[in-house]
Amino acid sequence: MSEVAPRTDEAVPAAAHAAPGAGTRPIIELVDVSRIYPNGETVVRALDRVSLAIHPGEFVAIMGQSGSGKSTLMNIVGCLDRASSGTYRVDGVDVADLDADALAELRCSTFGFVFQRYNLLPSLTAAENVEIPAIYAGTPKEERVERAHLLLARLGLGERSEHRPSQLSGGQQQRVSISRALMNAAPVILADEPTGALDTRSGEDVLALLSELNAEGHTVILITHDPDVAAHARRIVRFQDGRIVADERHESEPARAPMPASGPARRGGLARFLPDLAEAVRMAFASMHANIFRTALTLLGIVIGVASVITMLAVGDGGKQSVLERISQIGTNLLIVRPGAAGIRSSGDNATLLPEDADALAAIPGVSAIAPERSGRYTMRYGSEDYFTSVSGTTPDYLAARDWQIARGVMFTNADVRAYAPVVVLGQTVARNLFGEDDPIGRHVLVKNVPYEVIGVLSPRGANAFGQDQDDMALVPLSTGFVRVFGRQFLNSITVKVADAGDIPKVESAITRIIAERHQAEDFQVRNTAQFLETAMETQNTLTLVLGCVAAISLLVAGIGVMNIMLVSVTERTREIGIRMATGARMSNIMLQFNTEALVVCSVGGAVGVGLGLAAALGLEAMGVTIVLSLMPPLVAFGCAFLTGLVFGYLPARKAAGLDPVVALAYE
Structure with missing residues (x-):
């Protein structure tokens, strides 16, 4: 017999009806629970002071x-929503005192949801959908995979466990949903219109399955508008306008052993985080594969940004090394004395720097080599070949001062200088243009119609x-x-090589003092190649930094693109997020999943970008192009x-x- 409440405008106290295990504590207990939603200047009372007790x-x-x-x-019973007022207890625990993560723990351990629209994730197989609650419970992978297949086999889907929802019928999808609800051995099954989207036969099968689960001790709460569906329950609670208007119970309900009101305990700490992270990475790759074209476009921005950084820095470092090598060829422990006051550009026709000045500087302590020099551009001839080049008069110390070597032949000697010997040492470019592949040693070239014997060829240096x-x-x-080429005995420069770089300031001071005393004027200037090197390196470092910043900007733009894509993904997957929350995902699980997806996208893009940048x-x-590859830029x-x-x-x-x-x- 059914028992109907005598009034329809007030809630019917659940305690008025005897229930199985009435001496036990209710697993679900609502006392004067209301849920109010604002609606403009008015409010909608979805629930109005509802009191209800459901025993295990x-x-x-x-x-x-x-x-x-x-x-x-x-929604309130399943801890998906909160009451506006009143008290709601689950197994004696007041949910009002629980935060979002504690509610997620409660959903994970106590409730199994069976939805009207199944709410399966389309990118996962049936078994993977069933596993979801166990993932958030921290169940080891092998254990949850085995349990998921056992549950599907029990519900007649053993051979369909690797099929995706789109490959299953409605009834089969609902069975997968029920298997998911049972994954964590939840004592309470919440079924929201579970037959609403099914045909009559499939609907009867699902209801029979719910009755079977109830017979095993599960507390089943069935939401429906269909009296025929409700008739399968042992107790029917009727709602109207947010209130309970009737609470009917079948008197023949048999006694049964209830399920314990707690599911598997979650692990914590590192033992929990590492499996969660592994699952987040796996789901990230699955999400990337499901949206492969969009993922490729997102990766493209990261790839270009990373590749640009590596390539730009390699080119910048290569340019810096090239400049360093070229300046090092000049010499880094050099002081170069030139005629003319500081800040005034002067040529060798400025008669302020004399060979005697070089002789005076040679006596300075710490000087290892000194090379006076006078140069000009003249035409050299060999046979019918003419070549216009730079001719420099100097001393044998020129090679030591410039760290230069002889490739073939010899350098002229001090005896040749004293004897005014008509000999010449050619640079590689001059030798190649006048003699081609022939050996120039012992041949004679003309400079201003005066023959000079070629006694040596310098080693190649390249551009400065x-x-x-x-x-x-x-x-x-x-x-x-002086006698045969230039005509006047003035110098263009004096190159002074200092043995120890630490003595450069002292030697520079001595040079300035000696020449100033000799000339009785500041009609010369001293240049420190070490300072020139430092200036050049600072300039090159600035250029490299600019190149790196330009590349970094592209990486920043790519990052903004990743954020936009992820925001779109959140919107598109809002329902998926709701499903995961309903099956026990905490805020940290959702944060970890979506942050991991962004990290995986950027990491994969970064790895591809490193390879592309190196290539x-x-x-x-x-x-x-001169480049320098090192470990730091890719890292x-x-x-x-x-x-x-x-x-x-x-x-x-x-x-x-x-x-x-x-x-x-x-969310739709």
């Missing part, structure tokens, strides 16, 4: 038409820091040059990509974690 092992149908408040009741070809020159004894740098090297670039994922993935992850489970589940 009951099979209760919550029945009512659309808008009666039954779905709102289920200013891009000038250092091999485009010829050396003659200084005395010979591009090597390609430029093959084209003749920095990959680290920046990883940091980009961490920073720009945080906002979408926080947005996902902050979603209301009820709103997320209702």
Whole structure:
């Protein structure tokens, strides 16, 4: 017999009806619970002071038409929503005292949800969908995989466990949903219109399965508007306008042993975090595969950014090394004395620097070599070949001062200087243009119609820091040059090499003092090549920094693109987030999942970008561009990509974690 409440405008106290295990504590207990929603200047009372007690092992149908408040009741009972007022206890625990993560723990251990629209994740197989609650319970992978297959086999889906939801019928999908609800051995099954989207036969099968689960001790709460469906329950609670208007119980309900009101205990600490992280990485790759084209476009920005950083830094470091090598060829412990006051550009026609000045400087302590020099550009001839080049008169110390070597032949000697010997040492460029592949040693060339015997060829140097070809020159004894080439005995420069770099300031001071005393005027200037090197390196470092910043900007833009894509992904996957929350995902689980997805995208893009950047740098090297590859730029670039994922993935992850489970589940 059914027992109907005598009044329809007031809630019917649940305590008025005897229940199985009535002497035990209710597993679900609501006292004067109301749920109010603002609606403009008015409010909607979805639940109005509802009191209801459900004991372990009951099979209760919550029945009512659309808008009666039954779905709102289920959301509150399942800890997906909170009451506006009143008291709600689960197994004696007041949920008002629980935060979002504690509610997630409660959903994970106590409730199993069976939804009208199944709410299966389309990208996962049936077994993977069933596993979801166990993932958030921290169950080891082998254990949950085995249990998922056992549950599916029990419900007749053993052969369909690896099929995706789109490959299953409606009845089969609902069985997967029920298997998921049972995954954590939840004592309470919440079924929201479980037959609403099924045909009659499939609906009967699902109801029979719920009755079987109830017989095993599960507390089943069935939400429905169909009296035929509600008739399968042992107790029917009728709702109207947010209130309980009837609470009917079948007198023949048998006694049964209830399920314990607690599920598997969650692990904590590192033992929990590492499996969660592994699952987040796995789900991230699955999400990337499900949206492969969008993932490729997202990766493209990261790849270009990382590759640009590596290539730009390799080119910048190569340019810096090239400048360093060229300046080092000049010499780094050199002081160069030139005629003319400081700040005034002067030529060798300025008669302020004399060979005697070089002789005076040679006596300074710490000087290892000194090379006076006078140069000019003249035409050299061999046979019918003419070549216009730089001819420099100097001393044998020129090679020591400039750290230069003889490739073939010999350098002229001090005896040649004293004897005004008509000999010449050619640079590689001059020798190649006048003699081609022939050996120039012992041949004679003409300079101003005076024959000079070629006694040596300098080793190749290449271009200097200013891009000038250092091999485009010829050396003659200084005395010979004064008499036969230049005509006047003035110097262009005096190169002084200091043995110890630490003595450079002292030697420079001595040079300035000696020449000033000799000339009785500051008609000369002393240049320190070490300072020139430092200035050049600072300039090159600035250029490298600019190149790196330009590349880093592209990485920043790519990061913003990742954030936008992830925000779009959160919106598209709002319902998925709701499903995960309903099955026990905490805020930290959702944060970890979406932040991990951003990190995985950026890490994969970073790895591909490192490879592409190295390939591009090597390609430029093959084209003749000087590059320097080192470990630091790839590490920095990959680290920046990883940091980009961490920073720009945080906002979408926080947005996902902050979603209301009820709103997320209702999202279309």
